[in-house]
Amino acid sequence: MTILSSPISADYRPATAAAVTVLSDAGVPVHLPGTEAYTALTGTSNLTKAIRPVAVVPVRDPEDVSRTVRVAASAGLRVAVQSTGHGATETMQDAILVSTAALDELTVHADEHWARIGAGVRWAAVLEACAPYGLAGLAGSSPDVGVVGYLTGGGLGPVARTHGLASDTVRAFEVVTGDGVARRVTATNHPELFWGLRGGKGTLGIVTAVEIDLIEQAELYAGALWFAGADASAVVRTWSRWCDVLPEAGTTSIAVMRLPDLDVFPEPLRGTTSVAVRFAWTGDPAVGEEMIRAIRSVAPPLIDTVQVMPYAALGDVHSDPIDPMPLHEHHSLLDAFPLEAADRLLELVGPDAQTAQAMVEVRQLGGKVLDDGGVPSAFPYRDAAFSLFTIGVMVPEIAQVVTRDTARVHDGFAQWARDGGLPNFTGSAGPLWAQRVFTPPVARRLQTLSMVYDPDAVLLAARGVRS
Numbered sequence: 001m002t003i004l005s006s007p008i009s010a011d012y013r014p015a016t017a018a019a020v021t022v023l024s025d026a027g028v029p030v031h032l033p034g035t036e037a038y039t040a041l042t043g044t045s046n047l048t049k050a051i052r053p054v055a056v057v058p059v060r061d062p063e064d065v066s067r068t069v070r071v072a073a074s075a076g077l078r079v080a081v082q083s084t085g086h087g088a089t090e091t092m093q094d095a096i097l098v099s100t101a102a103l104d105e106l107t108v109h110a111d112e113h114w115a116r117i118g119a120g121v122r123w124a125a126v127l128e129a130c131a132p133y134g135l136a137g138l139a140g141s142s143p144d145v146g147v148v149g150y151l152t153g154g155g156l157g158p159v160a161r162t163h164g165l166a167s168d169t170v171r172a173f174e175v176v177t178g179d180g181v182a183r184r185v186t187a188t189n190h191p192e193l194f195w196g197l198r199g200g201k202g203t204l205g206i207v208t209a210v211e212i213d214l215i216e217q218a219e220l221y222a223g224a225l226w227f228a229g230a231d232a233s234a235v236v237r238t239w240s241r242w243c244d245v246l247p248e249a250g251t252t253s254i255a256v257m258r259l260p261d262l263d264v265f266p267e268p269l270r271g272t273t274s275v276a277v278r279f280a281w282t283g284d285p286a287v288g289e290e291m292i293r294a295i296r297s298v299a300p301p302l303i304d305t306v307q308v309m310p311y312a313a314l315g316d317v318h319s320d321p322i323d324p325m326p327l328h329e330h331h332s333l334l335d336a337f338p339l340e341a342a343d344r345l346l347e348l349v350g351p352d353a354q355t356a357q358a359m360v361e362v363r364q365l366g367g368k369v370l371d372d373g374g375v376p377s378a379f380p381y382r383d384a385a386f387s388l389f390t391i392g393v394m395v396p397e398i399a400q401v402v403t404r405d406t407a408r409v410h411d412g413f414a415q416w417a418r419d420g421g422l423p424n425f426t427g428s429a430g431p432l433w434a435q436r437v438f439t440p441p442v443a444r445r446l447q448t449l450s451m452v453y454d455p456d457a458v459l460l461a462a463r464g465v466r467s
């Protein structure tokens, strides 16, 4: 049966044409460039990270993934994977893209506090499905992000200091490795893959479903305090000292924002510099209120959303925009954020600074993030104290300025910076990405596993550790 969405064009490489024909003859859906389905399935939220795979396979089950991987291997092609397009880094030329968007299975086992989640499911669906039971999954700042892409990269969310990394809650992966074999991976079944899939992102396989532990957390005392640029100095300096005393029940970040003068943003924040302190408290709300008083009393906030909220509203803590935009993102890890670093932040991107950054965010790590629960994973930089993340908007006229300014900001923190990067926050690809996010021993171990489970180096995401 042939269910190609468009005929193979004359300029198509023979290997690609052959692979596409084999797949479509086997009844596997394949979409080629120029078709509506291809366009829909290759969208990315960062418009500077456009992807151009030779074909897209919207897989329906693990069997489709296995077939795609095997056919690609015999055609000398690579295989990439994507569900939402929020984390695209590769251009994917010479690769067939496996789109997992249709793998939407989601079952909550409320009595036993775990869930089974297909690789196409976004966190929003999990939060909603768990809420009636007072249970929660460890989503990130945006519930629009895909569960699997996020937790294979560690998964550092707004309650990370209390509950740890999302990847540490995984009980089982169902995955198709680069040899085309579908495997069930747990701490005892293929423990080496279990190690590598938690933090190694897609280097070792294409995950088709995960099973994760759920936590009991019906509500949070959480939200954000937005301050005017005029109060930035007092707020940022107080925040840096406050982090020293914040217990594990609190997770926080601070962001210096320059929001454009657009209606989509609340009136007092539009077209001006503001500072947002994000806060999520997992314990008694009365104690949380005591804790945040130190920040609340620095200056009258322009907007104060910190209150008791359902856990399912977790996305309101950061209120990340998710509409597609051309962004230049960069990330560093810091060992500390003392008062001197607060002053540096103000000097580099505060209200009086000349900067092209739309957002500069510092997240406090520590707490339970440090604890792997005795089950080590490929997530290597647990001991970083803070994460620094910058976003500039790549309007063509100022693209070069944005890139230079990003380097200026990160270089400005050199004295507190340390090696490494978080897999989910480091937007490069290939060897550059692997060098950044893995220590040499982790990279070597991933390389060995990749050679065993992906003998033909079919998985595009393994490129970094294989080179």
Ligand SMILES: Cc1cc2nc3c(=O)[nH]c(=O)nc-3n(C[C@H](O)[C@H](O)[C@H](O)COP(=O)(O)OP(=O)(O)OC[C@H]3O[C@@H](n4cnc5c(N)ncnc54)[C@H](O)[C@@H]3O)c2cc1C
Binding pocket: 045, 081, 082, 083, 084, 085, 086, 087, 088, 089, 100, 119, 139, 140, 141, 142, 144, 145, 146, 147, 148, 149, 150, 151, 152, 153, 154, 155, 156, 157, 158, 201, 202, 205, 206, 207, 208, 320, 321, 322, 424, 425, 461
């Ligand atoms: C608005 C926003 C907020 C974010 N907030 C956070 C946050 O708070 N904490 C955090 O840790 N990260 C955060 N991230 C980063 C996010 O976790 C990564 O970009 C993640 O890769 C997105 O996964 P996705 O499936 O949505 O994206 P996709 O673009 O679909 O996938 C991105 C990558 O994930 C891997 N991947 C996806 N599906 C599979 C699969 N089935 N098998 C194997 N590998 C797979 C692949 O390497 C793929 O290239 C945020 C991103 C955005 C856009």
